[in-house]
Amino acid sequence: MLEEKNDNLSRQENEADGNLENNATASDQFQKEHLEATPETEPSDMPAEDNVVVPAEASPTDTAMDTKNQMALDAIADTNAEESEDETLKDRHEISMQDYDTLSLEQLVEELKNLVSNEKVMSFKDHIEEVKKAFLAKYNHLVEEKKEEFLAENQDPTEDFQYHSPLKTQFDKFYSQFRDTKNTHFKSLQTNLKTNLENRLAIVEELKELINPQENIKDTLKHFNDLRERWKNAGPIPKDKYNHVWNNFHFHVENFYDYLHLDREARDLDFKHNLEQKQKIVARVEELVNEADINKAFRELQDLHRIWKEDIGPVSREHRDEIWNKFSDLTKQMHDKREVLFENQRGTELENLEKKKEIIAKIEVLATEKVNAHSQWLAQIEKVEALRTAFFSAGKVPSDVNEETWASFKTAVRNFNSFKNSFYKDIKKDQNDNLSLKTALVLKAKELQESLDFAATTPIMKQIQEEWKQIGHVPRKYSDKIWKEFKDACNHYFEKLKEQKNEENSEEVEAFDNKKAYLETLREFQLSGDHKTDLDAIKLHIETWKNFGKVPFPRRHIEGKFNKILDALFEKLSLSKKDTDMMRFANRMDHLSESHDTRKLDNEKIFLMRKIDEVQNEIFQLENNIQFFTNTRNAKKENSIVLEVRKNIAIHKESLDVWKEKLKQLRNLKIE
Structure with missing residues (x-):
């Protein structure tokens, strides 16, 4: 075909399409109307020295296009401009964006590692920034909680809060790797973009100078074709210059095209080819309107717009409005379907917002429920952890309320932690008192750990251990240290006791063997x-x-x-x-x-004293009975009952002497 042309021409340009048969006079008039107007039509956001011309309208139907339709076209144009600037971004739409807020810190680090290791890392840069946002939000919240716990447990103003996490170190490492890659990429890209822009603007300037009736037409055509080839190979330019530069280039291509005295047959063939190509695009967009995967269809639509604009030239005037209107209407339909999808997503996000509000409300209630025991607080903490997990798993909320929702969540959790910490501040004094008691037991255990008086020391050491068990918690920072000191002192003593018992056991075994042999002798x-x-x-x-x-x-x-x-x-x-x-x-x-069984000896003593009392009481009762019988009138001669009582009294007295003798021996034994 003759050349690539842009269909986005102004009405003024289209009028020029009908003047192909005019001679140099018409060309002179064309230059007067278009080229001499360049200074007045130069876009305000382009450098003055660019000297480019932007048509007042982008397409024949722009003046009739509604705002929503224009928004759809502008969105596609902006995206194409961005991807034209950096070709590494073209695959980004194929990569689904996860809801990173639902991932844990460990999962976010792993996700960042995987993204950074991909060779097309720039296609993932939006994903990486979302991972970073989610990670830092959760990590900073975690640090705040750790700091509150530290301040609750440590009231020493000279001690600074410090918190280090291996996860943060890993995250910083992977993100630094991405940042270095990105900086290197953009440094190289910016240099190329600047050079390519200068080359393209120079091509536009050369293209403007081609409209010269004094020059040989063959040389002019050769020069024109060289400029088109140079344009194709000029490379990407800054995205904010993309649309202006492309429009200016195609504007002057059309000027040159209309200026040339070409035969109508060749031009009609070119128009016919361009029309067929655009009809194919329209047919494909009609299929995309019914595509189930709306995002995938819209991405392909962006590519079709780029082809329409950059690769296909104009069509004849009779078909120009019709084909463009059909393409733009289909684009609007696709845009509307995409908006419906976004509305559905918005609905899901609103549902997630309600879930998160309910979770926040539950945490706020827990921040007011007063409990008075450590075990109860553990249950409360477990509830908050479950609600925290549910919050992070609830999914995205509308972006305009995301920061507000996150702030409300952090405030609710912070209030709960403050409420919890106030309880532990109250028991802090008790823990310090417990620390003093346990410190005293440690000193006592250390004093006794070298004792060789095992009979006297062992009960004391056991009592110390029992007292230790009865004392409550001490501040966490001292817990391990003081427990180790106490355990070491006790272990040292009981190891010595064990060694002593082992020595005694050898003597006891020998005594058993001797008694066993002597027992056989005694039997004979x-x-x-x-x-x-x-x-x-x-x-x-x-x-x-x-x-x-x-x-x-x-x-x-x-x-x-x-x-x-x-x-x-x-x-x-x-x-x-x-x-x-x-x-x-x-x-x-x-x-x-x-x-050395003192417990049994004491029990024996108690038993003897009880028996003595019982026998004495029995003798006292019997003697009372004797008095009753001897005081009667008929007691001149003792009867058999009296004799039996006296006999019992004698037996009990003899028994009493035995019990007293035993008690005497036992007391003498203990004295010795």
């Missing part, structure tokens, strides 16, 4: 028949047995075996009941004394 012992000799022999056996020493606790059953043999020997001796009972008692008390 036979009485001689001489009472005194046999009694002395039995006492010697008892003394020998005692001298063997204490046996291990699990093997104390051997003492019972020894006592059974003694009982059998005592029976054969025909000792009095009192002597037998006293010898058995003395043997048992010696055993308890050797085992």
Whole structure:
């Protein structure tokens, strides 16, 4: 085809299309009307030296286009201009934008890592900025909470708050990587954009100078074709210059096109080809109107607009308005469908807003519910954490209320934390008191940890441990340190006790072996028949047995075996009941004394004192009964009942003597 042309021509340009058969006079008139007007029509936002011309209207139907239609066209034009400036942005519309507010800090760091590692990182720059926004909002909120907790627990004005998170370090690393890539990219891009703009403006200037009737037409056409080729290869330019520069270039291309005396057949063929290409675009847009994926269809529509503008030339006047109106009407339909989609999204965002407002209201209620126990506060904190998770998972809200909603959420959480911290400030004094008590126990444990008086120290150390359990929490910053000191002191003592017991155990095992062997010898012992000799022999056996020493606790059953043999020997001796009972008692008390079982000795003492009281009361009652019988008139001679009572009194007195003797022995034993 002859050349690429822009369909966005003014009415004034279109009038020139009908003057192809005019001679140089018409051309001179055209130059007078268009080229000499350049200074007055120069756009205000372009440099004066650019000397470019922008048509007053972008298309034949612009004056009749409603505002909404124009907004749709402008949005597409702006996007195409931006992507023309930086070709790395062309894939960005194919990448769905996640709701990053619903992700956790860990997930946001991982998402940033994945985005930065992509080779087309500039296509993700909007995503990366959204990730950054979501991460910093959550992280700064977390830091505020940590600071409030710190201030609640630390009232020392000289201690500064510090909080470091590995997640923040990772995030800064990946974002710095993106920033370096972006800076390098834009530095290179800006240099190229400036150079390309200068080249394109120079091409426009050369194109304006081609309309010269004195020059050979063949040379002019060759020069014109060279300019078009240079234009195609000139590269991207700044997006804010894109539409102006393109419009000016195509404006002067049309001027040159109308100036040339071309045969109508060649031009009609060009018009026909351009019409066919634009009809294909219109047909494709008609299909896109019914596309289910509206965003995908709209992205393709942007590409079709770029092709319409940059790659396809004008059509004949009879079809120009019709084809453009059809294309723009379809564009408006696509824009309307997209607006409906946005409205639906807006509805979803409003639903999310209501959910988040309900969550905030619940947190505000929790910030007023007074509880008085640590366990209850843990339950309250768990509720707030669940509501926090629900807030972040609720989805996007309308952008115009996003900051307000986030601020309300932070305020609600902050109020809850302040309310919670006030409780812990109140118990701070108790924790400091607990710290003083535990510090005293640590000092006491350290004083006793080297003690070798295990019998006296062990109960004290156990009591200290029990007291430690009864004392409540201490400030967190001291908890680990003071617990370690206390545990080390206790462990040191009980390790020494364990070593001492291990040494004693070896002696006890030896004592058991000796007693076991001696028990076999004792079973073969036979009485001689001489009472005194046999009694002395039995006492010697008892003394020998005692001298063997204490046996291990699990093997104390051997003492019972020894006592059974003694009982059998005592029976054969025909000792009095009192002597037998006293010898058995003395043997048992010696055993308890050797085992240092003070609890059993004390219990035995209590038992003896109780028995003495019982027997004395019984004797007192019997003596009262005797007095009743002896005071009667017929008591000249004691009857059988009185005799029986007197006999019982004698038995009880004998029993009382035994109990008193046992108590005396026990007391002497303890004194020794």
